[in-house]
Amino acid sequence: MNTDDDATGRDVEGGARRKAWDDEARDALHIMPLTALPLETPGLQHARLIKNVRLQTVIEMFNDVQTGSGQVHPHQVAVYFDSYKDEVERDLVLIDKIAHAASFDVYTSRIELRRLNIKVNDHQALTLSERKRAELTRYMQVFTRPLIEYVYAGEELQIRDVDDLIRMFATPNREDALRNLRMMADRLDIELMEIPNFLEEYGDIFLSLAYFRKCLDTIVPEVQRFLTWTAEVRDSAEIKRDFRLGKMLDDINRDLTDISTSITGRFESFDNRSKDFWRDINAATFRSIRELITSHHVTIGGVLCGLAVKMDLWKTRFARGGGGPNRRLEFIKSEILPGLSHIKSLEQSARTSGV
Secondary structure, eight states, X not given: OOHHHHHHHHHHHHHHXXXXXXXXXXXXXXXXXXXXXXXXXXXXXGSEEEEOTTSXXXXXXXXXXXXXXXXXXXXXXXXXXXXXXXXXXXXXXXXXXXXXXXXOSHHHHHHHHHHTTOOOSOGGGGSOOHHHHHHTHHHHHHHHHHHHHHHHTTOOOOOOSHHHHHHHHHSOOSHHHHHHHHHHHHHHTOOGGGHHHHXXXXXXXXHHHHHHHHHHHHHHHHHHHXXXXXXXXXXXXXXXXXXXXXXXXXXXXXXXXXXXXXXXXXXXXXXXXXXXXXXXXXXXXXXXXXXXXXXXXXXXHHHHHHHHHHXXXXXXXXXXXXXXXXXXXXXXXXXXXXXXXXXXXXXXXXXXXXX
């Protein structure tokens, strides 16, 4: 038996599990890997902040198929690190600051950490994983196609992600493309050599929009399925006996429908504004669309995060649908209703303030 090979195999397997754990956190709306923060407590860096179904922030110490998710309130975490009381106390100051963020997606997290003047350990922890970026290629084509048509006059080019765009435009292979890039630089009021930096910023802004759009396209159909599921108990004896239960279901139906309709409308507005930019490329229109999209990151992240954790729990608890009226009503009251008003107020604040 070769113990060295066994040890190497365990290290490789452990590294793969660690990467999968970290990548899941980077790509999720409701998880922040604590590797991103400059924490002092050994072991705590390997935990992660998550939003639970009631939209409370907890620390997830572990998550395993057999044992489930080990979650503790931030102020209870000290019992796990008796030997590092001072370090835990200092770390909790940082954790408390970021715990109030509406979402832990990488875009909202970047904004919140900058706002709180919190330095980060690992900037990679605040970017989407390679797998997620590849998954978003279809969504990004909506934003990369106009750019290619503008510079390469509609030539068929294989673009996998924004990095490909940056490399292609950094060394254009046709005179017409170079002339178009010079024209773009003039209209954006930047030097030709700054085009790759512009493309990187353009790519990150629209990658964020693609990410949120993919989340929206996944979540909204689940909300519709959930509403159908709740409607199935509308005529039950329990509802007929208690007017308040019927009103609760009606209120939840109305709120979830309004939230879904409103946030979908925001994305349609982004699509229209991005088309406007390519119709009239200049520094002002780019600055305008950049500020528009980034100003919506926090509210979009918060709304989608709230809906996602609730729909995920519903799918887990009722994987095959079904469930008697009492069981459904208890789930709706205990898991869906708490925090729903927060999601609604986030979406309303964006709608009324234009953010």
